[in-house]
Amino acid sequence: MTNCTFVPLSKYDWSLRPALIPVPIPWNPTAYCLIAGFCAASLWMTVELTIQVFFTFKRHRSLYFWSILICTWGVTFHVLGLILKLFDEGNWILSSILFKIGWVGNVTGFAFVLYSRLNLVVHNRKILRAVLCMIIADAFLFHTPIIIFDFGISSPHPNIWIMPMKVMEKIQVIGFSVQETIISLLYIFNTRDFLRQTYSRQVHRVMKLLIFAQVLSILGDVVLITVDWNNMFTLKVTIHPFVYAVKLKMEFIVLNQLLALIKHGLAPSNFPAPDEESPDASGPTIPRRGKQVSFL
DSSP states (O other), X not given: OOEEEEOOGGGOOOSHHHHHSSSOOEEOHHHHHHHHHHHHHHHHHHHHHHHHHHHHOSOOOSHHHHHXXXXXXXXXXXXXXXXXXXXXXXXXXXXXXXXXXXHHHHHHHHHHHHHHTGGGTOOOHHHHHHHHHHHHHHIIIIIHHHHHHHHHHHSSOOHHHHHHHHHHHHHHHHHHHHHHHHHHHHHHHHHHHHHHSOOOHHHHHHHHHHHHHHHHHHHHHHHHHHHHHTTXXXXXXXXXXXXXXXXXXXXXXXXXXXXHHHHTTOSOTTSOOOTTTOTTTTSOEEEETTEEEEOO
């Protein structure tokens, strides 16, 4: 049952406590519409992405396929857990489980989405290995304490967990944002080499789209950090799934554009054939500068 006490939007409490402690949030039509709008948009994009992924990929073995699917459904579980936390006080265990499974899935899942095709622009194995180690280490360092604190705050004795949660929350949002920024900057820095060379207009357009996707990812993290550091945690967890759904959708578009380059034989000669990343690695092949590559 929702809390029917009306609270003006100017006095609405967007802090950490309403989002995590299992008590229905107070009534305000604007706040409710804001939460409903972001949740609905996030869920719709996950449905759309799921259909696109299964219709696009005919082989379900690549890291890209599984990471994008995990991230997509991570957004879904995040939204469902959030709705239960904000509006249903009787299911705090279920809501916490869904909420944290979704959070881990969309944050670390998105990092693996970026990593899984980083080899298209970064050819140094040491850099790729370092990025993978960073993702795994950050997952243990930042997810584990937040999950413990979240269950503590959602339990019948929440007060002792609130302060450590506030501190760790700000640390983790910056930590994961730095992680994604590092990967995005690797894309941007290495994509510049392609733009300096003389290739077709299509190649330049796709490379610029790749850069735009990474800039969009960084800006999304800036928005989340800004909202979180203004003590608006409830608003942050509301827009968080939406931000990641938009970033994931953009990355999926970029992948299709990269595959289109290969399909038409327009990719640079040092562009590796995406044997594991191609949606249809079993499909027909075309020659590209002495190589056989598969395409969708």
